[in-house]
Amino acid sequence: MAKELTLSIIKPDATRRNLTGKINARFEEKGLRIVAQKRLWLTAQQAEKFYEVHKERAFYRELCDFMISGPVVAQVLQGENAVARNREIMGATNPANAEKGTIRKDFAESIEANSVHGSDSAENAAREIAFFFSELEIVG
Numbered sequence: 843m844a845k846e847l848t849l850s851i852i853k854p855d856a857t858r859r860n861l862t863g864k865i866n867a868r869f870e871e872k873g874l875r876i877v878a879q880k881r882l883w884l885t886a887q888q889a890e891k892f893y894e895v896h897k898e899r900a901f902y903r904e905l906c907d908f909m910i911s912g913p914v915v916a917q918v919l920q921g922e923n924a925v926a927r928n929r930e931i932m933g934a935t936n937p938a939n940a941e942k943g944t945i946r947k948d949f950a951e952s953i954e955a956n957s958v959h960g961s962d963s964a965e966n967a968a969r970e971i972a973f974f975f976s977e978l979e980i981v982g
């Protein structure tokens with residue numbers, strides 16, 4: 843399969859505990875390349891827009907509040923089958939169900955404070971990457 847891009851976010855629970863480097867090492871050790879990265883503090887409006895697909899879900903408000911509780915690191919990861927690969931590296935959404943050796947098993951605090959977000963399809967990856975980055979900022 844050709845090289846693919848996916849969007850990753852290191853969430854506020856992880857930036858608060860200074861885990862950015864440890865999480866980035868997981869991506870790099872497992873064959874993904876960080877081809878764009880920025881640290882930012884989302885506004886409520888930006889968080890609501892990013893998670894718009896979950897608007898009707900019971901956890902939407904809390905999710906948005908959590909995502910603006912501290913800085914995040916948005917990044918574009920590149921590699922073979924990057925969307926699926928990143929989902930393997932992250933582990934299940936709920937850390938209680940995540941496999942040993944995954945980011946969420948090792949670092950996440952709860953289903954909400956689960957340390958990382960990753961795109962769930964190539965189509966969503968394209969939309970999510972465009973939300974944070976311009977083409978000029980992605981250097982493969």
Ligand code: CMP
Nearest residue numbers: 896901905935953954955956958959960
């Ligand atoms: P993420 O990959 O960022 O996508 C949506 C987020 O909603 C998810 O990770 C979780 O952190 C958060 N979330 C909170 N509660 C739930 C829930 N009950 N089911 C799924 N996701 C949840």
